[in-house]
Amino acid sequence: MRVKTPPIGGVTVLFAVGVGAAFFASLVIGPADIDAWRIVKGLFGAADETANLVAAGIRLPRALLGVMVGAALGLSGAALQGFLRNPLAEPGLLGVSASAALGAVIALYFGVMALFPLALPVFAVLGAMAAALVIQGLAGRDASMLTLILVGVAVSSFAGSLVALALNLAPNPHAALEIAFWLLGSLTDRSMLHVWLALPFIVAGAGLLLMTGRGLDALSLGEKSAQSMGVDMGRLRMLVVFGTAACVGGSVAVAGVVGFVGLVVPHLLRPLVGHEPARLLPLSALGGALIVLIADIGVRLIPSQGELKLGVLTGIVGAPFFLGLLLKTRSEMR
Amino acid sequence: MKTGWFVSSLAFAVVLFALTGRPLMAEPLSSAGPQRVVSLSLCADQFVLALTPRERIKGLSVLANSERYSPFAAEAQGLVRHRATAEEVMALDPDLVVAGGYTRRQTVDMLTRLGVPLLSLPPAELGDVPDLIAQVAAAVGNPEGGARLAAAFTSALTRARDRGMVGALYRPGGDLPGPKTVENEVIERAGLTSLAASLGLQAYARVTIEELVVHRPDVLIVDSRHDAGPSLGRQILFHPALRQMSAVHGMADVEMPIRYWLCASPRSTAAISLLTDKLDRLDGQGGRVQ
Numbered sequence: 001m002r003v004k005t006p007p008i009g010g011v012t013v014l015f016a017v018g019v020g021a022a023f024f025a026s027l028v029i030g031p032a033d034i035d036a037w038r039i040v041k042g043l044f045g046a047a048d049e050t051a052n053l054v055a056a057g058i059r060l061p062r063a064l065l066g067v068m069v070g071a072a073l074g075l076s077g078a079a080l081q082g083f084l085r086n087p088l089a090e091p092g093l094l095g096v097s098a099s100a101a102l103g104a105v106i107a108l109y110f111g112v113m114a115l116f117p118l119a120l121p122v123f124a125v126l127g128a129m130a131a132a133l134v135i136q137g138l139a140g141r142d143a144s145m146l147t148l149i150l151v152g153v154a155v156s157s158f159a160g161s162l163v164a165l166a167l168n169l170a171p172n173p174h175a176a177l178e179i180a181f182w183l184l185g186s187l188t189d190r191s192m193l194h195v196w197l198a199l200p201f202i203v204a205g206a207g208l209l210l211m212t213g214r215g216l217d218a219l220s221l222g223e224k225s226a227q228s229m230g231v232d233m234g235r236l237r238m239l240v241v242f243g244t245a246a247c248v249g250g251s252v253a254v255a256g257v258v259g260f261v262g263l264v265v266p267h268l269l270r271p272l273v274g275h276e277p278a279r280l281l282p283l284s285a286l287g288g289a290l291i292v293l294i295a296d297i298g299v300r301l302i303p304s305q306g307e308l309k310l311g312v313l314t315g316i317v318g319a320p321f322f323l324g325l326l327l328k329t330r331s332e333m334r
Numbered sequence: 335m336k337t338g339w340f341v342s343s344l345a346f347a348v349v350l351f352a353l354t355g356r357p358l359m360a361e362p363l364s365s366a367g368p369q370r371v372v373s374l375s376l377c378a379d380q381f382v383l384a385l386t387p388r389e390r391i392k393g394l395s396v397l398a399n400s401e402r403y404s405p406f407a408a409e410a411q412g413l414v415r416h417r418a419t420a421e422e423v424m425a426l427d428p429d430l431v432v433a434g435g436y437t438r439r440q441t442v443d444m445l446t447r448l449g450v451p452l453l454s455l456p457p458a459e460l461g462d463v464p465d466l467i468a469q470v471a472a473a474v475g476n477p478e479g480g481a482r483l484a485a486a487f488t489s490a491l492t493r494a495r496d497r498g499m500v501g502a503l504y505r506p507g508g509d510l511p512g513p514k515t516v517e518n519e520v521i522e523r524a525g526l527t528s529l530a531a532s533l534g535l536q537a538y539a540r541v542t543i544e545e546l547v548v549h550r551p552d553v554l555i556v557d558s559r560h561d562a563g564p565s566l567g568r569q570i571l572f573h574p575a576l577r578q579m580s581a582v583h584g585m586a587d588v589e590m591p592i593r594y595w596l597c598a599s600p601r602s603t604a605a606i607s608l609l610t611d612k613l614d615r616l617d618g619q620g621g622r623v624q
Binding site for chain 1 (some may be wrong): 352397506543562568573574
């Protein structure tokens with residue numbers, strides 16, 4: 001089904017500009033009353049010491065992580081939906097994020113990270129990979145939506161329970177209180193260390209996922225047609241599994257589980273690119289970055305006792321969206 | 335599975351019998367006070383350990399013997415500890431349970447329903463400690479010991495000269511203990527102006543690194559940087575911004591043990607003298623004090 005596609009360049013540029021604007025807003029909005037110009041100068045170490053510290057040491061890593069985490073989640077969602085040919089596929093719903101959180105929790109609370117900081121994202125990526133492989137095995141491609149969601153629910157709750165168990169067994173007596181971070185995500189008070197820990201994995205994962213474009217396009221015509229067009233399904237599967245695991249693992253390791261981004265973003269953007277997965281991928285990365293940046297500004301602006309968690313906002317938007325999507329696709333579920 | 339079920343039913347029946355078979359309330363307390371004292375929480379442990387003869391203490395909280403969390407850890411060595419569930423407490427057959435501080439309300443309700451003599455200590459500030467000492471001393475039948483301890487506590491409740499410096503205790507996750515907390519009062523008694531109080535914060539407020547940078551204290555006090563194990567919240571105490579604040583602005587970084595001010599305790603005054611001492615040394619040199 002070919003539909004007339006609007007010019008892709010314009011949309012991409014529009015979203016890139018949007019991400020740039022949200023990035024800037026994320027830098028200049030915050031509890032400290034520092035005007036935009038001082039923040040900009042502070043980024044280059046040219047303002048007063050307080051503004052330098054707030055701009056470069058606190059807000060810059062937060063905004064960078066917003067872009068990285070959002071892009072990683074948007075891209076993973078688009079790739080999973082394309083590969084599984086299932087509009088409900090998403091790292092959060094499928095339990096990939098929760099499994100990544102399990103890996104990160106083990107690395108952080110049991111001292112592995114203290115010996116070797118990279119263990120945090122590495123363990124998270126391994127967790128995400130395990131979940132991706134389990135889902136592959138259990139649901140497979142072309143599984144009914146119901147099967148896929150049920151497998152996701154099972155993997156998700158299993159990993160979630162293990163996260164809670166690990167936190168309760170952790171040596172630190174306050175560990176169990178931190179479960180909200182792992183369930184709902186947050187970018188509060190992250191530093192450049194977190195950016196450097198996540199960046200290589202997200203960049204590598206995004207690279208792998210962006211390579212899937214042509215294969216996903218062919219796959220949208222059906223697996224047989226894709227193979228007849230010379231698509232190596234085994235290679236495509238590996239790209240999707242490893243790419244998603246690296247993206248989601250890197251994100252969850254530093255930001256916790258931020259739900260629904262990978263579900264909502266590709267859906268909203270798909271009509272803009274004429275339902276072509278190859279063009280949806282980069283646009284979903286931009287859209288994801290935009291949504292997470294906006295949500296992260298939102299948690300700073302909504303007055304609350306202590307800062308809200310990021311997943312609270314994405315969930316408030318995402319869960320009704322998910323229900324709406326279920327209603328729309330209900331006939332296919334049976 | 336079957337045997338497991340059978341054993342737990344049996345255990346339940348035994349507990350039921352223990353509960354109903356012997357009316358605890360009707361037993362007259364001996365003139366020397368209760369003989370089987372059980373404490374429910376870390377904070378209650380400390381009053382019980384300070385005022386009760388060792389052989390009468392039949393149960394303490396899990397953390398009672400932790401050097402890190404209790405200044406009475408040495409006294410608690412070798413005594414029975416429990417996880418503060420009603421079932422475990424009843425199994426210790428107490429004739430007095432002292433609760434307070436971090437206690438599950440359901441457990442206290444259950445023990446009350448079961449008719450266990452219960453002394454519940456209210457949340458306390460330093461000024462309430464002599465009164466709490468008197469209450470526990472009366473309940474365990476040691477009023478003279480209580481009077482001595484209360485007098486010693488009151489005389490150790492000193493206040494240092496005002497240093498003209500702002501201090502803040504920064505905890506994992508950005509917690510900043512504020513007005514009406516033991517920590518805040520110790521900070522003020524050691525001669526600092528409390529950042530939490532001057533910002534008008536609640537008793538337990540969260541302050542982000544960014545807010546801390548803007549309202550930079552002269553002295554940053556940490557008590558959880560090197561504790562039982564790593565945690566997400568603890569990462570904030572290693573945030574590069576804190577190091578820069580010390581390097582650039584000369585913000586002093588003072589490490590304190592957490593045990594003296596986690597509870598309003600008969601030994602909380604040790605926190606005042608310890609912090610006063612560290613700040614006195616700081617006045618000369620500036621910088622980091624272990």
